[in-house]
Amino acid sequence: MVPRSALIRRKTLLRGRIAFPAGRLGLGALLTTLLLPVAGCKSVVPAKPLGTPVSIHSPLGLPPVPIPPENPPTVQTIALGRRLFYDQRLSKDNTLACASCHNPKFYFTDGLQFSKGVGGEVGVRNAPTLLNVAYQPFQFWDGRALNLEDQAASPIANPIEMNQSHDVSVSKLRRDPVYRAMFRDAFGTEDVTLKRIENALASFERTLLSGNSAFDRFQYGHDSNALTPQQVRGLAIFINPVKGNCAACHTINAQYALFTDGKFHNLGEGVGDDGTSFKDTGRYHQTGIETDRGAFKTPTLRNVARTAPYMHDGSLGTLKAVVDFYAGGGNSNPNLDKEIKSIHLSGQDREDLVSFLNSLTGDLPANVGPPPGKE
Amino acid sequence: MASTLRRLSFLVVSSAVLSTGCSRKAEQPQTAPASQPAPPVYHVDSATAGSIHGIVRYQGKVPPKKPIDLSEDPACVEAHHGKAYDESILVGRGGALANAFVYVSKGLEGKNFATPAEAVVIDQKGCWFHPHVLGVQVNQTVDIINSDPVTHNIHPMAATNRAWNHSQGPGDPPMHRKFTKPEVMIPVKCNIHDWMHAYIGVLDHPYFAVSAEDGTFTIPNLPPGTYTLTIWHEKLGTQDQQITISPQQSAAADFTYKGK
Numbered sequence: 001m002v003p004r005s006a007l008i009r010r011k012t013l014l015r016g017r018i019a020f021p022a023g024r025l026g027l028g029a030l031l032t033t034l035l036l037p038v039a040g041c042k043s044v045v046p047a048k049p050l051g052t053p054v055s056i057h058s059p060l061g062l063p064p065v066p067i068p069p070e071n072p073p074t075v076q077t078i079a080l081g082r083r084l085f086y087d088q089r090l091s092k093d094n095t096l097a098c099a100s101c102h103n104p105k106f107y108f109t110d111g112l113q114f115s116k117g118v119g120g121e122v123g124v125r126n127a128p129t130l131l132n133v134a135y136q137p138f139q140f141w142d143g144r145a146l147n148l149e150d151q152a153a154s155p156i157a158n159p160i161e162m163n164q165s166h167d168v169s170v171s172k173l174r175r176d177p178v179y180r181a182m183f184r185d186a187f188g189t190e191d192v193t194l195k196r197i198e199n200a201l202a203s204f205e206r207t208l209l210s211g212n213s214a215f216d217r218f219q220y221g222h223d224s225n226a227l228t229p230q231q232v233r234g235l236a237i238f239i240n241p242v243k244g245n246c247a248a249c250h251t252i253n254a255q256y257a258l259f260t261d262g263k264f265h266n267l268g269e270g271v272g273d274d275g276t277s278f279k280d281t282g283r284y285h286q287t288g289i290e291t292d293r294g295a296f297k298t299p300t301l302r303n304v305a306r307t308a309p310y311m312h313d314g315s316l317g318t319l320k321a322v323v324d325f326y327a328g329g330g331n332s333n334p335n336l337d338k339e340i341k342s343i344h345l346s347g348q349d350r351e352d353l354v355s356f357l358n359s360l361t362g363d364l365p366a367n368v369g370p371p372p373g374k375e
Numbered sequence: 376m377a378s379t380l381r382r383l384s385f386l387v388v389s390s391a392v393l394s395t396g397c398s399r400k401a402e403q404p405q406t407a408p409a410s411q412p413a414p415p416v417y418h419v420d421s422a423t424a425g426s427i428h429g430i431v432r433y434q435g436k437v438p439p440k441k442p443i444d445l446s447e448d449p450a451c452v453e454a455h456h457g458k459a460y461d462e463s464i465l466v467g468r469g470g471a472l473a474n475a476f477v478y479v480s481k482g483l484e485g486k487n488f489a490t491p492a493e494a495v496v497i498d499q500k501g502c503w504f505h506p507h508v509l510g511v512q513v514n515q516t517v518d519i520i521n522s523d524p525v526t527h528n529i530h531p532m533a534a535t536n537r538a539w540n541h542s543q544g545p546g547d548p549p550m551h552r553k554f555t556k557p558e559v560m561i562p563v564k565c566n567i568h569d570w571m572h573a574y575i576g577v578l579d580h581p582y583f584a585v586s587a588e589d590g591t592f593t594i595p596n597l598p599p600g601t602y603t604l605t606i607w608h609e610k611l612g613t614q615d616q617q618i619t620i621s622p623q624q625s626a627a628a629d630f631t632y633k634g635k
Contacts, residue, residue: 268542329528
């Protein structure tokens with residue numbers, strides 16, 4: 001895992017600095033490009049979408065979707081991204097699609113503790129939902145990708161996920177005339193490039209929005225009957241800084257609620273028997289900062305009743321187990337977040353909180369299942 | 376000339392830096408615990424070893440049994456099977472006092488005893504710690520298990536050792552923990568169920584016991600000598616006794632706590 005993410009980080013940095021769509025090139029080629037800037041720039045296939053622009057509508061409770069200026073969503077890129085998302089050809093043995101681990105039936109998770117990659121390889125982290133990922137400032141539990149475009153290439157080549165080199169993915173797709181037409185419609189030419197794949201997948205993922213839950217109708221839709229009395233009590237505990245204190249990290253704003261601050265916190269989940277070491281060091285993996293050891297990105301709580309098991313290591317099976325974990329103050333370790341220490345929950349509070357978490361299940365967006373003809 | 380001097384002084388400075396660098400490096404292994412040769416383990420001669428036995432009693436009016444309300448967590452009510460009572464003063468027939476921790480507090484200085492290989496177990500069962508009072512040796516493994524259908528969060532509130540707390544859900548594997556320094560006693564609570572209490576005595580020798588329901592205790596295999604025997608009780612405090620053991624002697628040491 002170390003070399004893989006180190007590589008991704010380097011790539012992100014380089015890309016950020018030189019603003020050069022180098023996704024298709026390997027790292028070696030990229031370095032050469034840096035040394036020989038003129039020679040390296042010879043044939044860059046544009047990855048800017050050309051089709052019919054789409055304005056993505058956010059459901060009740062969610063803010064407008066942030067759109068990167070270089071990849072505005074279009075009808076064509078979204079359709080292409082959707083097809084790619086459900087296409088098993090992106091994996092080495094043609095058995096896995098993105099949707100295998102981010103399955104719409106399980107609210108875009110896989111329902112497993114750890115995901116199974118190609119050849120039954122088991123990962124070390126729980127697959128997060130992709131619903132509302134468009135709002136996240138960081139992708140992955142350790143934040144090693146900054147945006148959906150950067151993120152998309154990673155699972156394809158990851159040996160414990162789809163395990164297929166990007167060159168092979170590109171040439172497999174190039175052989176399919178349907179794809180050639182779709183790439184032409186989306187980007188102007190038939191060229192299949194990794195950058196175009198990334199842009200299309202990212203635009204499709206930006207349509208995976210889920211809001212209008214009972215909570216949203218209560219909080220933002222002026223429907224005071226949308227929550228049960230117990231859920232209303234649970235909401236009060238959720239935002240009370242000396243009871244649940246949950247909203248300190250799972251944020252609720254005046255106009256909308258993402259239920260995540262997009263930041264990294266240490267709850268002690270996964271700390272070893274010595275009380276200090278972490279099997280999975282989380283954010284530390286990326287930053288090398290000692291106090292980040294054992295910190296993970298705050299996940300959204302939207303649809304949480306449908307996305308068990310929980311936490312980065314999928315170690316908690318039920319919402320009751322999660323709430324009890326917080327009620328006990330998490331697991332002590334040198335970097336435990338101080339917000340955890342303000343949590344005080346009675347037995348009744350814990351039941352009310354679980355009931356409230358069950359009110360966060362939202363509508364699933366339309367047109368995000370397997371593309372027509374692929375069901 | 377001047378430049379040679381400068382170069383020379385540069386050399387001196389840099390070699391000084393180098394040598395302090397080296398000496399620091401040389402010091403490091405000394406501070407690492409692994410490099411300290413462990414003192415030899417003391418062997419008790421079974422031909423001369425004696426023992427201490429005794430009874431702990433409570434004199435006075437026995438406080439009424441105080442029921443404990445587990446209804447905060449309905450799953451606990453179910454798991455506990457029957458009524459729960461406060462067990463901080465457990466008095467049996469004839470004033471026998473259970474759950475007192477008796478240990479040798481002086482007289483073993485300079486002797487180094489082996490760490491037992493077998494673990495001591497704390498079970499969380501019926502939303503209750505079993506046992507309520509226990510002793511372990513320094514660095515002996517303590518296995519913490521959760522037999523309940525609910526999550527517990529065990530919290531040894533150590534002062535000398537590292538204090539910690541850790542969540543353990545239903546069906547989670549045992550935790551294997553150690554206490555690295557002697558400490559009598561470490562109060563233990565569950566962060567979720569505030570009625571759950573236990574006490575752990577950590578000693579650097581094996582000469583300790585917890586009084587049974589009939590108030591009795593035995594501390595076997597003790598080298599002959601003069602010792603201070605200390606008793607600790609969570610509500611009734613501590614007491615000391617001097618005791619001399621001659622070879623192969625089984626010496627008696629009873630304790631009495633006076634109630635109100």
